[in-house]
Amino acid sequence: MSERGGRWRNAADLGPPPRWLNCPRKGSVIAEKFLPFKTPLSSVYDSQVPEASRFPPSMLVAAIARYKLKMGLWIDLTNTSRFYNKEEVEAAGINYLKLQCRGHGECPSAEQTQTFLQICRNFISKHPLEIIGVHCTHGFNRTGFLIAAYLVENMSWSVEAAVKAIAMARPPGIYKADYLRELFSRYGDVADTVPAPPRPDWCIEEDSVDLDDDGNPLDSGQDEGGEGHTRRRKEFRKKNPTFMEGVPGVTPIATQPKLIQIQRKCQDMCHWNSSGFPGSQPVSMDIENLDLLRQKPYKVSWKADGTRYMMLIDGEGEVYFVDRDNCVFQVAGLIFPRRKDPMGHIQDTLVDGEMIIDKADGQDVPRYLIYDIIRFEGKEVGKTDFNVRLICISKEICEPRKQAMRDGRIDRNNEPFGVRQKEFWDVTCAESLLGEKFSRNMSHEVDGLIFQPVPDEYTCGRTMSVLKWKPPHLNSVDFRLKIVKECGQGLLPKSLGHLYVGSYDQPIAVIKVTKQIKALDNKIIECKYENDQWVLLRERTDKSFPNSYSTAMGVMKSIKHPVTKEILLGFIRDHRWQNPQKRMVCLDRDLMPPPKMAR
Numbered sequence: 001m002s003e004r005g006g007r008w009r010n011a012a013d014l015g016p017p018p019r020w021l022n023c024p025r026k027g028s029v030i031a032e033k034f035l036p037f038k039t040p041l042s043s044v045y046d047s048q049v050p051e052a053s054r055f056p057p058s059m060l061v062a063a064i065a066r067y068k069l070k071m072g073l074w075i076d077l078t079n080t081s082r083f084y085n086k087e088e089v090e091a092a093g094i095n096y097l098k099l100q101c102r103g104h105g106e107c108p109s110a111e112q113t114q115t116f117l118q119i120c121r122n123f124i125s126k127h128p129l130e131i132i133g134v135h136c137t138h139g140f141n142r143t144g145f146l147i148a149a150y151l152v153e154n155m156s157w158s159v160e161a162a163v164k165a166i167a168m169a170r171p172p173g174i175y176k177a178d179y180l181r182e183l184f185s186r187y188g189d190v191a192d193t194v195p196a197p198p199r200p201d202w203c204i205e206e207d208s209v210d211l212d213d214d215g216n217p218l219d220s221g222q223d224e225g226g227e228g229h230t231r232r233r234k235e236f237r238k239k240n241p242t243f244m245e246g247v248p249g250v251t252p253i254a255t256q257p258k259l260i261q262i263q264r265k266c267q268d269m270c271h272w273n274s275s276g277f278p279g280s281q282p283v284s285m286d287i288e289n290l291d292l293l294r295q296k297p298y299k300v301s302w303k304a305d306g307t308r309y310m311m312l313i314d315g316e317g318e319v320y321f322v323d324r325d326n327c328v329f330q331v332a333g334l335i336f337p338r339r340k341d342p343m344g345h346i347q348d349t350l351v352d353g354e355m356i357i358d359k360a361d362g363q364d365v366p367r368y369l370i371y372d373i374i375r376f377e378g379k380e381v382g383k384t385d386f387n388v389r390l391i392c393i394s395k396e397i398c399e400p401r402k403q404a405m406r407d408g409r410i411d412r413n414n415e416p417f418g419v420r421q422k423e424f425w426d427v428t429c430a431e432s433l434l435g436e437k438f439s440r441n442m443s444h445e446v447d448g449l450i451f452q453p454v455p456d457e458y459t460c461g462r463t464m465s466v467l468k469w470k471p472p473h474l475n476s477v478d479f480r481l482k483i484v485k486e487c488g489q490g491l492l493p494k495s496l497g498h499l500y501v502g503s504y505d506q507p508i509a510v511i512k513v514t515k516q517i518k519a520l521d522n523k524i525i526e527c528k529y530e531n532d533q534w535v536l537l538r539e540r541t542d543k544s545f546p547n548s549y550s551t552a553m554g555v556m557k558s559i560k561h562p563v564t565k566e567i568l569l570g571f572i573r574d575h576r577w578q579n580p581q582k583r584m585v586c587l588d589r590d591l592m593p594p595p596k597m598a599r
Contacts, residue, residue, distance in 0.1 A: 027170030249416025
């Protein structure tokens, strides 16, 4: 028996997934674009599946041919690769793509949803006459959720119409209440959520509490939750978490249960039902989303070349930083007095910001710049508009610290680093922020601008309305590098650097292998696009994962159709949103970057 054949037979020992045998094989085509179906099972499962219930990939391929349809893309959403060999799909001339979604008690995340949408948009634009096959284990909830998201976001359907269309094409449609709630929460009003249909008979017959939807044993370390709660994935655990170099007084939290308690507390404060870092992630500005500056008021700030951290303030001696890998660090000697009770200490508070190293009087001075807030003393300030959040940061967090310094209750020299509020200005100040005068006054590196919508609340995950702009020559992507040997008949073996992004199992680009590149195999590397090729900028030692597929596509779009400084400033000057009752004009004197003195 071949090694590959043995592997598939071992996978088959787990048997068909729960509730699969009597689940209908497929639905009908939705919006002339999507065919939902359950996962096929390869022939190695035949001994466990009655002949009338079998569903190999070839059966679906034959059915598509009978309907005179051409399927160009096959998207597999299952959280396993044991059900069939993807080569069976590719042999039929169909592009296979794996987008893993857990499924059991967990809706597709915003990041996974955006990846799915981007993949489908790209495919449909190039192959408008071909359909896309989408399957999870049973072809209802994960599949229906993502197809509905596409109908709403890309075809301007109402969420109600999308849910109804899926129910008609694949009865009874999305039958999990938490999936429906999440759809309406993202794309409508959660109060309008339609009731979940009764579960079909095939779904009830063999429900196993010990297995997930893909037939994998559930992780005993996961939250069980209750009604309305979703299971989180097991948290990624970095072996040797390190804080930003040059910052003292910081210790990693590596022991349980303290680590998971802090991670979960921050996630719960953000209403983040997935695993990992819950912070907001801006998107690259491109020619299309530039138009957002016309649609609503924005504020602008400089983009510092620092390191991103959320900060949890939970009482005296209980100050923690959370990085993008969701590693937790405790900070010693940092005090946050209350404004109304100067002898008391702020608690139950979560802010967002970045650590930078300022150059002051020839010395490196680390500072944490707070630029947003999610919760203050138990109050969900993140639900308010950005102006209110900025006032809260200034009035309740930074000013009480300054007063305590004036009163002698805080000795700045005994603190590990400084804490400042990051300033934001009216969008018309963008030109001044890009000017030489502002750059001269800055004491740390600046690599672009951040545009924050004023009316919007704080949003976790990839946030389409928060824009980051970089000069086109600085636009970059964080890839995972994998060096492979490329061989061919009559050719000498050649090393090639394959560049991977998250949620996508194929390399999306290549990089020339040099001596420096060779030492970075399987590392996260930041690259820019220069002279029609990807060029290494640096290793990202602060990150364990590459950019997601959707983030990478956004950056590539901005590289292909760049928003130059001239285009950006011209758009702001002529087309920005303006309050008809108040015309804002930014003057250079309005800009106040952090001063250079050590304090």
